Amino acid sequence: MIVGIDVGNTAIKWACDANPNEVVSVRLCDDEGITQVIDQVAALLKPEFDAVELGAVELGAAELGAAELGAAEIRIASVNRAAAKVLESGLRPVVGEKVQVRIISRHDIPLEVAVDQPDRVGIDRLVGAFGAARGNFHTAGSHDSDKDCDVALPLVVVDAGTTVTVDLVDADGVYLGGAIIPGLAMQTSALASGTDALPKLDWGTQCGDTANLDSPGKNTSAAIRLGILSSVVGGIERLIRLYGGPAHLVVTGGDAGCIASALSVPCQVEPHLVCRTLTQLPWAGSC
Numbered sequence: 001m002i003v004g005i006d007v008g009n010t011a012i013k014w015a016c017d018a019n020p021n022e023v024v025s026v027r028l029c030d031d032e033g034i035t036q037v038i039d040q041v042a043a044l045l046k047p048e049f050d051a052v053e054l055g056a057v058e059l060g061a062a063e064l065g066a067a068e069l070g071a072a073e074i075r076i077a078s079v080n081r082a083a084a085k086v087l088e089s090g091l092r093p094v095v096g097e098k099v100q101v102r103i104i105s106r107h108d109i110p111l112e113v114a115v116d117q118p119d120r121v122g123i124d125r126l127v128g129a130f131g132a133a134r135g136n137f138h139t140a141g142s143h144d145s146d147k148d149c150d151v152a153l154p155l156v157v158v159d160a161g162t163t164v165t166v167d168l169v170d171a172d173g174v175y176l177g178g179a180i181i182p183g184l185a186m187q188t189s190a191l192a193s194g195t196d197a198l199p200k201l202d203w204g205t206q207c208g209d210t211a212n213l214d215s216p217g218k219n220t221s222a223a224i225r226l227g228i229l230s231s232v233v234g235g236i237e238r239l240i241r242l243y244g245g246p247a248h249l250v251v252t253g254g255d256a257g258c259i260a261s262a263l264s265v266p267c268q269v270e271p272h273l274v275c276r277t278l279t280q281l282p283w284a285g286s287c
């Protein structure tokens with residue numbers, strides 16, 4: 001069994017190869033979130049594993065094939081060093097020596113990276129680009145669901161979370177780099193902390209209805225929502241043009257639904273692509 005863990009700056013997301021579409025997302029408010037993930041993953045890998053309730057997700061030994069538990073591997077892709085350190089040191093003693101715990105680096109991803117400093121690129125960006133380009137996650141309910149989701153190249157991968165990264169994979173499947181935009185929550189926090197009168201928005205509720213981006217905000221919250229969504233979505237659409245109008249757009253990250261509903265271009269929404277790709281990496285060796 002392979003467990004993929006994506007450690008971001010807002011949340012830890014994890015999935016296992018037996019159920020790559022079932023993702024658990026735990027906010028990184030403090031070490032409590034990390035402890036929660038350690039307990040969940042340890043429960044999954046315990047030899048006497050029967051079934052474990054993970055929030056809304058229940059994984060049963062029958063589904064996971066308890067026999068596979070022996071040769072288990074935990075793959076951690078992190079852009080948050082402090083959280084990854086606590087997670088790794090907490091996992092190792094509880095999962096036993098039979099389970100491999102690996103910190104994934106770009107050398108584990110069979111993806112050509114054509115940027116100035118390949119070792120400096122966030123591993124989430126590289127894993128997401130690799131997963132999107134492989135296109136082996138055709139999740140039903142993509143934003144443009146009637147569009148065949150065979151992945152054409154070049155493609156743009158948008159990962160909307162703490163930040164919103166907008167990256168390009170060229171026609172030959174080479175990662176060319178991209179852009180980094182402050183995420184929805186980060187922009188809201190900046191407005192609230194930098195002013196006396198502006199409230200923080202709860203993006204969980206703000207994106208319920210389709211994003212109305214074509215009329216001026218009639219109140220402060222509407223003006224903030226319009227401004228921030230326009231800055232992110234407008235930036236993404238400008239970057240897509242700048243990148244030469246690629247053949248395909250994949251949107252992932254915790255805010256993918258919100259961003260995808262506001263985009264005026266068709267896209268494939270792939271929730272939590274990074275942790276799911278980690279479970280599917282052809283192999284986790286150095287290349």
Ligand SMILES: Nc1ncnc2c1ncn2[C@@H]1O[C@H](COP(=O)(O)OP(=O)(O)O)[C@@H](O)[C@H]1O
Pocket residue numbers: 007008009010011012013025026027028160161162163185203204252253254255
């Ligand atoms: N359970 C959750 N935990 C954290 N963020 C969530 C959750 N559910 C939805 N979100 C939304 O997803 C965003 C975080 O996205 P995510 O891709 O996890 O970020 P990162 O990879 O930067 O940590 C949050 O800003 C929030 O709007």
Ligand SMILES: CC(C)(COP(=O)(O)O)[C@@H](O)C(=O)NCCC(=O)O
Pocket residue numbers: 008009010079120121122123124125159161162163164165180
């Ligand atoms: C850009 C990021 C902060 C995105 O992280 P996230 O929003 O997923 O928490 C992360 O990919 C990162 O730390 N990158 C290192 C710098 C770079 O990618 O160039």
Ligand SMILES: [K+]
Pocket residue numbers: 008124159161162253
């Ligand atoms: K991310």
